[in-house]
Amino acid sequence: xxxxxxxxxxxxxxxxxxxxxxxxxxxxxxxxxxxxxxxxxxxxxxxxxxxxxxxxxxxxxxxxxxxxxxxxxxxxxxxxxxxxxxxxxxxxxxxxxxxxxxxxxxxxxxxxxxxxxxxxxxxxxxxxxxxxxxxxxxxxxxxxxxxxxxxxxxxxxxxxxxxxxxxxxxxxxxxxxxxxxxxxxxxxxxxxxxxxxxxxxxxxxxxxxxxxxxxxxxxxxxxxxxxxxxxxxxxxxxxxxxxxxxxxxxxxxxxxxxxxxxxxxxxxxxxxxxxxxxxxxxxxxxxxxxxxxxxxxxxxxxxxxxxxxxxxxxxxxxxxxxxxxxxxxxxxxxxxxxxxxxxxxxxxxxxxxxxxxxxxxxxxxxxxxxxxxxxxxxxxxxxxxxxxxxxxxxxxxxxxxx
Amino acid sequence: xxxxxxxxxxxxxxxxxxxxxxxxxxxxxxxxxxxxxxxxxxxxxxxxxxxxxxxxxxxxxxxxxxxxxxxxxxxxxxxxxxxxxxxxxxxxxxxxxxxxxxxxxxxxxxxxxxxxxxxxxxxxxxxxxxxxxxxxxxxxxxxxxxxxxxxxxxxxxxxxxxxxxxxxxxxxxxxxxxxxxxxxxxxxxxxxxxxxxxxxxxxxxxxxxxxxxxxxxxxxxxxxxxxxxxxxxxxxxxxxxxxxxxxxxxxxxxxxxxxxxxxxxxxxxxxxxxxxxxxxxxxxxxxxxxxxxxxxxxxxxxxxxxxxxxxxxxxxxxxxxxxxxxxxxxxxxxxxxxxxxxxxxxxxxxxxxxxxxxxxxxxxxxxxxxxxxxxxxxxxxxxxxxxxxxxxxxxxxxxxxx
DNA sequence: ACTATTTCGTCATCGCCGTTTACAAATTAG
DNA sequence: CTAATTTGTAAACGGCGATGACGAAATAGT
Numbered sequence: 001x002x003x004x005x006x007x008x009x010x011x012x013x014x015x016x017x018x019x020x021x022x023x024x025x026x027x028x029x030x031x032x033x034x035x036x037x038x039x040x041x042x043x044x045x046x047x048x049x050x051x052x053x054x055x056x057x058x059x060x061x062x063x064x065x066x067x068x069x070x071x072x073x074x075x076x077x078x079x080x081x082x083x084x085x086x087x088x089x090x091x092x093x094x095x096x097x098x099x100x101x102x103x104x105x106x107x108x109x110x111x112x113x114x115x116x117x118x119x120x121x122x123x124x125x126x127x128x129x130x131x132x133x134x135x136x137x138x139x140x141x142x143x144x145x146x147x148x149x150x151x152x153x154x155x156x157x158x159x160x161x162x163x164x165x166x167x168x169x170x171x172x173x174x175x176x177x178x179x180x181x182x183x184x185x186x187x188x189x190x191x192x193x194x195x196x197x198x199x200x201x202x203x204x205x206x207x208x209x210x211x212x213x214x215x216x217x218x219x220x221x222x223x224x225x226x227x228x229x230x231x232x233x234x235x236x237x238x239x240x241x242x243x244x245x246x247x248x249x250x251x252x253x254x255x256x257x258x259x260x261x262x263x264x265x266x267x268x269x270x271x272x273x274x275x276x277x278x279x280x281x282x283x284x285x286x287x288x289x290x291x292x293x294x295x296x297x298x299x300x301x302x303x304x305x306x307x308x309x310x311x312x313x314x315x316x317x318x319x320x321x322x323x324x325x326x327x328x329x330x331x332x333x334x335x336x337x338x339x340x341x342x343x344x345x346x347x348x349x350x351x352x353x354x355x356x357x358x359x360x361x362x363x364x365x366x367x368x369x370x371x372x373x374x375x376x377x378x379x380x381x382x383x384x385x386x387x388x389x390x391x392x393x394x395x396x397x398x399x400x401x402x
Numbered sequence: 403x404x405x406x407x408x409x410x411x412x413x414x415x416x417x418x419x420x421x422x423x424x425x426x427x428x429x430x431x432x433x434x435x436x437x438x439x440x441x442x443x444x445x446x447x448x449x450x451x452x453x454x455x456x457x458x459x460x461x462x463x464x465x466x467x468x469x470x471x472x473x474x475x476x477x478x479x480x481x482x483x484x485x486x487x488x489x490x491x492x493x494x495x496x497x498x499x500x501x502x503x504x505x506x507x508x509x510x511x512x513x514x515x516x517x518x519x520x521x522x523x524x525x526x527x528x529x530x531x532x533x534x535x536x537x538x539x540x541x542x543x544x545x546x547x548x549x550x551x552x553x554x555x556x557x558x559x560x561x562x563x564x565x566x567x568x569x570x571x572x573x574x575x576x577x578x579x580x581x582x583x584x585x586x587x588x589x590x591x592x593x594x595x596x597x598x599x600x601x602x603x604x605x606x607x608x609x610x611x612x613x614x615x616x617x618x619x620x621x622x623x624x625x626x627x628x629x630x631x632x633x634x635x636x637x638x639x640x641x642x643x644x645x646x647x648x649x650x651x652x653x654x655x656x657x658x659x660x661x662x663x664x665x666x667x668x669x670x671x672x673x674x675x676x677x678x679x680x681x682x683x684x685x686x687x688x689x690x691x692x693x694x695x696x697x698x699x700x701x702x703x704x705x706x707x708x709x710x711x712x713x714x715x716x717x718x719x720x721x722x723x724x725x726x727x728x729x730x731x732x733x734x735x736x737x738x739x740x741x742x743x744x745x746x747x748x749x750x751x752x753x754x755x756x757x758x759x760x761x762x763x764x765x766x767x768x769x770x771x772x773x774x775x776x777x778x779x780x781x782x783x784x785x786x787x788x789x790x791x792x793x794x795x796x797x798x799x800x801x802x803x804x
Numbered sequence: 805a806c807t808a809t810t811t812c813g814t815c816a817t818c819g820c821c822g823t824t825t826a827c828a829a830a831t832t833a834g
Numbered sequence: 835c836t837a838a839t840t841t842g843t844a845a846a847c848g849g850c851g852a853t854g855a856c857g858a859a860a861t862a863g864t
Binding site for chain 2: 809810811812813814815820821822823
Binding site for chain 1: 838839840841842843844850851852
């Protein structure tokens with residue numbers, strides 16, 4: 001093919017904001033931050049060559065970022081090459097921090113992450129939240145948050161925002177929990193219950209887990225499916241480095257993909273949904289176990305001991321997951337599937353049947369399936385990092401507030 | 403919720419090109435073109451208020467676009483309001499045009515679309531292409547293209563690019579047909595067979611059909627699933643106004659989503675794929691008909707006559723489609739599902755069972771299903787318009803060449 | 805009919821920002 | 835110790851949108 005290829009879905013069209021010189025400046029500040037953040041200590045010249053601007057332009061951008069405390073000048077690099085050594089720049093470990101919080105079925109967790117991406121403070125509170133009213137649970141969470149914020153403050157960090165991961169459906173662009181069956185919450189406006197001191201975002205646990213994988217996973221592609229399961233089975237669909245939320249924000253409801261269309265009825269109104277085969281309750285029932293605390297640990301323990309009923313239950317769950325994922329993979333053609341959340345702990349017993357099913361139903365090479373490094377920590381990390389990313393994406397905004 | 407909400411998946415990060423003033427200018431030229439194109443004749447002041455720039459800035463942008471022949475000044479508007487009437491601007495009907503081409507199983511089609519979006523020239527050539535070698539088919543297509551280009555030239559249009567719709571899998575960012583089972587083509591490099599005179603793009607028929615729906619459909623949302631079927635069943639997944647292509651460019655293979663996991667074996671290696679229930683061959687077989695020309699017309703005709711076997715076959719296909727779409731809708735949460743291509747002609751008999759199945763398996767309000775206005779013309783229109791969109795997206799580039 | 809008001813398009817000026825060019829500083833190569 | 839290379843900065847330049855003012859062309863009010 002001699003002629004250049006045309007892109008049929010250009011992105012330039014959907015831009016909403018007017019394109020002015022100030023916007024250009026803001027975007028370039030963001031690109032400097034992202035580059036330094038992603039590629040460690042870097043000289044001005046190195047940044048310039050990476051983002052395609054001149055050294056002079058980068059100098060003024062870096063000056064501004066140093067003035068606002070978002071970048072630190074570490075001093076001259078130890079040279080190995082010819083020429084004057086550059087002055088290493090690094091993202092500051094002080095200043096704005098992302099506060100992540102998680103409402104789990106069995107615990108509450110909060111952490112503070114600095115711009116470098118390091119977890120600086122964390123606090124966890126064990127205790128079953130299933131069936132408790134939102135108000136006392138959120139009150140406890142607020143106490144934890146205030147504690148973490150205070151400790152972070154002692155280290156020179158101030159909260160740039162708060163992100164809360166919840167196991168349930170969240171209304172898009174609003175902090176309202178539409179439905180969290182694990183907790184028994186419905187139509188709960190978290191924004192009204194949480195402190196309004198900082199910018200707040202609330203999102204599905206699976207989504208934040210997927211974002212953690214995208215931002216922190218090593219070698220994670222920009223197109224993948226991140227599957228995580230508690231009682232429900234959720235997936236984060238990441239396309240071209242962006243999380244797909246869907247029209248109402250309900251995208252990723254893998255748990256209600258039909259697997260055997262005439263299977264057992266499901267709460268959603270359908271029959272034979274994935275959740276009926278690979279959901280926590282279904283697996284426990286198939287394994288002959290009862291509901292209780294630390295159900296994943298129980299399953300993993302029994303499976304490791306060689307309990308045949310448990311192993312068979314997990315094998316069957318893997319098969320059902322494989323069927324549902326075959327559909328998803330055919331529809332989305334992702335570069336990889338990543339198992340996170342509770343699934344990562346059960347992966348050894350799920351993976352064989354899952355991968356077999358996926359391979360059996362795929363013509364060419366099957367989509368690779370891997371296990372998240374973060375396990376149950378993914379959502380919390382993803383939440384905190386979403387705030388950090390927000391700062392990296394618009395450093396000028398934070399400079400105005402800081 | 404008092405605090406502003408934070409976006410967890412900012413787009414600013416992935417920008418590849420350096421952000422310079424020339425880029426800003428180019429983007430603003432594009433925004434002017436898009437605005438005028440989308441909202442009909444508009445004065446400079448109206449454009450300015452819409453895109454957020456000042457009248458002065460828009461004036462210079464418009465001057466440049468008029469100089470390069472992309473915009474026309476129609477003269478003073480007839481005023482209904484107080485104040486000096488503006489001078490109406492419209493997209494030019496001369497200059498660059500998009501050439502769309504389609505390789506169908508039973509026909510070849512080519513058309514030329516001007517920047518206003520109007521089809522100015524079209525040419526169709528009936529004749530079965532199934533099983534023919536690529537070379538003679540593409541030679542015929544090339545002749546049609548040259549004919550259309552010549553006729554367009556007489557109207558003052560010159561080709562800004564050529565886009566070809568093919569019923570099959572296309573390698574991403576290359577003009578190679580990986581597999582087109584309807585035609586019997588495999589690994590065919592169309593770029594080498596087609597004239598290299600213009601920028602070329604090749605894509606799946608379903609994708610171009612979905613883009614036509616996105617760009618030309620009235621009231622079509624920016625998030626939807628466009629399903630079309632010939633022998634295979636393909637879907638265009640449109641997310642936030644962008645076509646989702648997937649890692650290898652194979653996204654949207656709805657035909658191989660498992661519907662009944664232990665159903666009849668499929669060429670893909672799986673069992674019970676949607677194609678085994680709603681694919682053209684399967685429906686014809688279930689209806690007791692034989693393969694032949696104009697198979698869709700045959701089915702529609704018999705169904706209209708009241709043939710019970712045909713109606714039952716279509717009803718069952720609708721049910722299978724409904725099951726597969728339930729999975730897709732749960733995964734993507736689109737705003738709508740649109741049936742296009744051959745399906746639009748059969749919609750009266752498919753829709754009832756399809757919608758019933760979708761509603762039965764959905765908890766809240768089911769995702770609305772509609773039928774494309776374009777029918778079998780969608781892919782051709784989408785292809786031609788993709789070239790036009792490319793011009794609107796970067797008018798400066800075309801000015802350099804024109 | 806005449807004036808005031810409103811809106812449109814344009815022009816000159818200004819400010820912002822990345823580029824270009826030049827140069828001093830700091831290192832390695834020979 | 836000199837030449838070559840690379841870094842960071844400063845000054846002049848040029849492109850581009852914003853600002854403010856002004857004439858042109860319509861309506862609204864008297």
